Amino acid sequence: MTRDVFIREIRQSESMLYHVAKSILKNDSDCADAVQETLLKAYEKLHTLKQDQFFRTWITRILINECNGVLRKRKCVISYEEYMENAGASEPKKYTHLYMAILNLPEELRILVTLYYIEGFSQKEIAEILHMQEGTIKSRLSRARALLKEQLTEEGSYLPVKATGAKMQLR
Amino acid sequence: MSDHNWKNAAPEVPEEFHMKFEETLKQIERQKIIHHKKKSPKMMIRILIAAAILCSLAVTTIVAGELFQWNDVLKKRLNPSKEQQESLADQGYIKGIGQSQTQNGVTITLVNTVQDQKLLYALFKIETDDSISMDYTTSFEDGLNIKIDGTSTYDMDELGSSGAGAGLAYPEGIPDISPHLQYYEVSFSYSNDYDLSGKTVQMELKNLTQGGDKTEDGEVVAEGVWKFEWTLDEIRSMTKLDVNRKCDFGGYEITVEAMEISPLQYTLYLDYEEAMKVYEDERNRFEYNGDDPGMDLTGRTHIDQVRYEDGTVVKMDYEFGGGIGGGGESWDEENKTVKISGGFAQAIDVERLEAVHFGNVDSWLTVK
Numbered sequence: 003m004t005r006d007v008f009i010r011e012i013r014q015s016e017s018m019l020y021h022v023a024k025s026i027l028k029n030d031s032d033c034a035d036a037v038q039e040t041l042l043k044a045y046e047k048l049h050t051l052k053q054d055q056f057f058r059t060w061i062t063r064i065l066i067n068e069c070n071g072v073l074r075k076r077k078c079v080i081s082y083e084e085y086m087e088n089a090g091a092s093e094p095k096k097y098t099h100l101y102m103a104i105l106n107l108p109e110e111l112r113i114l115v116t117l118y119y120i121e122g123f124s125q126k127e128i129a130e131i132l133h134m135q136e137g138t139i140k141s142r143l144s145r146a147r148a149l150l151k152e153q154l155t156e157e158g159s160y161l162p163v164k165a166t167g168a169k170m171q172l173r
Numbered sequence: 174m175s176d177h178n179w180k181n182a183a184p185e186v187p188e189e190f191h192m193k194f195e196e197t198l199k200q201i202e203r204q205k206i207i208h209h210k211k212k213s214p215k216m217m218i219r220i221l222i223a224a225a226i227l228c229s230l231a232v233t234t235i236v237a238g239e240l241f242q243w244n245d246v247l248k249k250r251l252n253p254s255k256e257q258q259e260s261l262a263d264q265g266y267i268k269g270i271g272q273s274q275t276q277n278g279v280t281i282t283l284v285n286t287v288q289d290q291k292l293l294y295a296l297f298k299i300e301t302d303d304s305i306s307m308d309y310t311t312s313f314e315d316g317l318n319i320k321i322d323g324t325s326t327y328d329m330d331e332l333g334s335s336g337a338g339a340g341l342a343y344p345e346g347i348p349d350i351s352p353h354l355q356y357y358e359v360s361f362s363y364s365n366d367y368d369l370s371g372k373t374v375q376m377e378l379k380n381l382t383q384g385g386d387k388t389e390d391g392e393v394v395a396e397g398v399w400k401f402e403w404t405l406d407e408i409r410s411m412t413k414l415d416v417n418r419k420c421d422f423g424g425y426e427i428t429v430e431a432m433e434i435s436p437l438q439y440t441l442y443l444d445y446e447e448a449m450k451v452y453e454d455e456r457n458r459f460e461y462n463g464d465d466p467g468m469d470l471t472g473r474t475h476i477d478q479v480r481y482e483d484g485t486v487v488k489m490d491y492e493f494g495g496g497i498g499g500g501g502e503s504w505d506e507e508n509k510t511v512k513i514s515g516g517f518a519q520a521i522d523v524e525r526l527e528a529v530h531f532g533n534v535d536s537w538l539t540v541k
Binding site for chain 2: 005008009012013016017019020021024030031033034035037038041042045046047049050096097098100101104116119120
């Protein structure tokens, strides 16, 4: 992949990168830092990307590693819970009910929901990115839906269906 | 009732994020090509130019001279023995400059430079009058403006992949550091075979700031552009050792074909196919929930000890300010070589070197 193609692909992935980072770090400033590091690292190691078609999963893997690195560093300074509370508190409440509900999910579910429902990765791609069995992904997504349903039902909201944009009323 | 779908549920990219994103892409656009397919021919060693050329600015006082002595910061960085203090100076790795400029109550002195064929380091002393106090947030709006023979290093493709860093020096046990005296270091390294001998180097430090540099919204506390220029002596070539031995880099048997060393840094030449296996696995064996961040090739080849021919083992102390930078990775698919470079945490004696220890994977490699 040439530098120009790399930059074009990265530009097309900007919102995806932001959403994935956000699902792990929550804090916008940390997201920007993690994505910046990811871009520099990815460009430096571009030669390891053997097939361009895997660009999206490749860059997502690097980003998630980077975000986890940020979390690890934070954990050394303050507790994870404290960091997440601070991160949440520092952001203005400008999100949709559904996104707020997603942010309230446990970390391992947030990233799955983001990748699968928001960014449209297939379960096979997610399995490659997160090095998980597809069965685990299915069951976790099911758990995530149940938790979201619980949260949104209290607000009288709907849980949308993937890809079609149609809505499914929660029962 | 909310009317939303998954895609619309996620927030748009915030402006600050977008700005940093674009800034990073521009940085990548400016970067040199990382994959080196062509090698720069080694430059002829130029005739040495003995004296540094001095800048003359209307508002600036300049004092120049060859006042060489090892500064304490540099001693902490390289931990040289008494013999090394002399030999490194004699061999041109360390140079005393002694250029000093005063602008708006801030005197900056270029104390020492350190250089080998892939590394350029400058140590500045900053002294301020009573009206300006410095602390760990002191910086410059622009502290990485480096030119070699009049050309910005950003525009020198012949250097290959290059990197630079700058900041206040805080090695432990430097007695004279105070709110009115600090040390500032600039380190520049590059990957190609480019001979620095006889080159004229210019460095500029622009506007002293407090609270970080420009990117961190630092506040300018003293305006000025402190310009320094000096010419390098002949610099020794790196010593190349033919190693041709396999080494276990934590589960990866990789042939180390050769090692290039100076007293300050090293470059390992690794078998391409065997080394690339690490990169491939790094890409494919992704662990999301684990605590192990994994180890790239730079991590696996990190040298933490060296052994001399008489059996003496020197343990490098990277934790408390050892080393002056340098290092990087490059791949040459045509010549089937992966090059990994790094800086030693203290000056080593190249002549006596027998083996190196890769600390993260606990492996010794005999190199001579």
